[in-house]
Amino acid sequence: MDRLKAMETFVRVAEAGSLSRAAKALGLPRSSVTMTMQRLEHHLGVRLLHRSTRRLSLTEEGELYVERCRAILLDVRAAEDSLRPDGRVSGRLRVDMPPAVGRSIVLPALGSFRERYPDVEMSIGMNDRLIDLVQEGVDCVIRTGALPDSSLMTRRVGSYRWVVCASLDYLERHGEPQDVAALAGHVLLGYSSAHNGRPDKWVMNEGDVSHAIEPRGCLVVDETFALLDLAVGGFGLARLSDFIVADDTVSGRLREVLGRCRSDHVPISLLFPPSRQASPPVRAFIDWVTALFASRGS
16 A cells, blocks of 8 residues: 555545545545545554545544644655756646636736646636635636635735726716715616625625625626626626626726715635645645735735
8 A cells, every 4th residue: 555645635635525526536546545534544543534425524533633734744745846947837737716706816927827837737716616626626716705614724915905996978868876886877787706696795885884785687698708808898887806807997987876886895815625625736826825815915
């Protein structure tokens, strides 16, 4: 039995909470992962996992052992990195992020990452769907908004605020709302993050009062840049993040309304499994993204 490989498999199983999900993340048959775990438990002489038909959890011994495994794997990777004569970072990196963040912030600056780390093979996913990192084999994700409790490592890298805006043509035809109550007389373009056709509520601050407004109109989309296109096309008022509309407000294609009623800052965070924090490509990407957002002052 390759004990280092068994430790890595065990860490993936512990993070995934499932033999099947761990096998998918590792690109192995479930039977191989099951056999590895059985051999590891036999070698150690203890049970590491509680198994049932519905869920898998760590025993007390498993909780202790998984932390030691993580520490050992970190040391092994550090030892390997120290032997690279030129300090070059290489390997595969799979990341995921919302299209709005990817297209507006990350991709325009990606050339600097590629220039610095040409030997890193990158795969970038861009969607608003909340993915399971371990199950889908993703090393690191960028997420916006409040984060649910999880075993993932988290680093906040920036923030943004929501902007309500419309085209000049729309405002000339319908007038500009002067307070939150006036929004009731306007077409509010909706965005559905749940992809169920039900628009997300707009949270707006008016003095000390916070308003939760449900868009009521004839258009709801589930893709951010479709919402931007509708706003530029004069179909109604839209709520978009400030970094998405920055170029359009400067050019005059869009105008912000009710600027004094902007939302609170919404966090932008990096999330990654504990087992991936020692990976040189992951560390390089985390450090690069952190510096990118810091340079923007977001």
